[in-house]
Amino acid sequence: MKPRSLFVPVAMLSVTAAIAAMFWPSADPVAAPETVLIAAALHDYRPAGEFRQGTRVVDAPFEPHQAPDLEIMKYQVSQADYALCVATGACPPTLGSGQANHPQTNINLADAVAYAGWLSTGTGLLWRLPTDAEWLLAAAERGSDDSLGAEANGDDPSRRWIATYQREVALRGEADLEPHPLGYFGLNDLGVADMAGNVWEWTATCFQNGTLTPGGDAIATRSSYCGVRAVQGKHRAFVIDFIRDARSGGCAAGVPPDYLGFRLVRDQAR
């Protein structure tokens, strides 16, 4: 099955928004959100998806990743912010806890992308979802590594399966379905708020399938399946792009995110 890609439409949306901003500057201005600047850094990044050595699923290796300067929203997009977008008709309406200063949840990928387009038009700047690597860079000490360790990479597939199950349970702790105001989960070491709280955040990164080199130290092939995206929080999750509530998209085994929300980064190209 040919992988569906949303990269082309997303790129189109950004370009359209940029053009709109140039030629129709009379679109209602929107205040730019508070951001945190994260300096360019070299960090180790483990790609998002399922990688095999031969036919065996194994942890992807760390790849050194040179991240440029990153400007990321300090807080997740709030219900008040999202409501402004809905009021203009640019964003699809969705559910929420009804509290203006709470993060907007019940968001799928299209909702987040629509908001990014609206915010770009309104601020004259270019906003987009972070990539998975950018999110992990901004998460600092709150980011989690989803590798399973040596035993899970061994010959028996059931070890990996059980290790995944146990790791998710341990990382997740108790589910927290109580809606909390922005800032409730505090700032991380970089000053970014609410990372790895009870709202998982969409990234633009597509689920990848790939293979490793025979030595297992590098990625040999990879392909993206963009119907599923990486969603980051207490742990990385993969969520089908139209899902707004991952909890009701339950699996036979495995633990879904409490809430789905998002924050944006400012594209440094503009």
Add this chain to the structure above:
Amino acid sequence: MFTRRAALMGAALVAASPYVIKTALAEEVMDTSAAAPVDLSTLTRRKVTLERPPLVHPHEQVATTGPQIVEFEMKIIEKEIQVDEDAWMQAMTFNGSVPGPMMVVHEGDYVELTLFNPPENMMQHNIDFHAATGGLGGGSLTLVNPGEKTVLRFKATRPGVFVYHCAPGGPMIPWHVVSGMSGCIMVLPRDGLKDHLGAPVAYDRVYYIGENDFYIPRGEDGAYKRFADAGEGYSDMLEVMNRLIPSHVVFNGKVGALTGDKALVAEQGETVLFVHSQANRDTRPHLIGGHGDLVWETGKFNNPPERDLETWFIRGGSAGAALYTFLQPGVYAYVNHNLIEAVNLGATAHVVVGGDWNNDLMEQVVAPVEYDVAYEGRSALP
């Protein structure tokens, strides 16, 4: 004389109107003391401490003694339980757990239960053992008001797994049952379980999975309502109950109760007996990735078990038992195979099984890989 007992029973009837149905309602507790006495003095006694589900108290599968009087004790606890992250219910429980604990005896034993209804409770309760004979299963001999206790003894004459539940009379019966007040008793044949050919089979582990359907009302804001006590919620719950669609269908009293760090465990090669009870509503257990090697679907051991079932049917108001020897390691889900109830309403448990993968039974010949659409898969459609 207008006794406290009569007053409380009258209150129960009033609360039940206008739906007072002429069921076999015991207006007053039966008294068996004047019937011909029976001499059980030759029997030895054994006291059992019950275990919290899904575990079951230690017991012999093959009885090494003759019939005994097996003593159990249960205390009825009315308390609020959390059913899901966003839902609570004022529950009525045997021994503080939903479901109540599983008892195990052998055919020919006498079950002697001391039932306590502590004074802090609000309501009258009793117990109906589906394994017992006469007296509404014991219900008409065991109606206890708060502050009272009673002792019931019944002879376990039929081998099998059976439901027990509270049944205080009229509309109180469904209400108490869907408030969590049910459990299970297993009456083993004295020489243990047998397979379809009559050869002995034994289990290395037994798990008791009690399934409950709950009917928790929602408020106008869409959130589940929460009440200070059971009485306060009764009429709202009754409205939901009478529409017959549960808000939650759970194992062990709570969504996810048997998952995560509370998942059931087993080892490859171990034989596990899964006992499943549903005191009110049909269910269809299925072990995803496994089978029922030997299934007593109707739960009664005088019937030879069915073999190799993918899914079995437990009628509401009964218990069933399924024996399975795990052949593959990994994570299994044990579900009520109405998948809406399993996934969306809570009826899922997990079993984590250690061992070594057996490629003979299942092998991934080609891992998912992109294929050439122009040349491959063209003969797949008729």
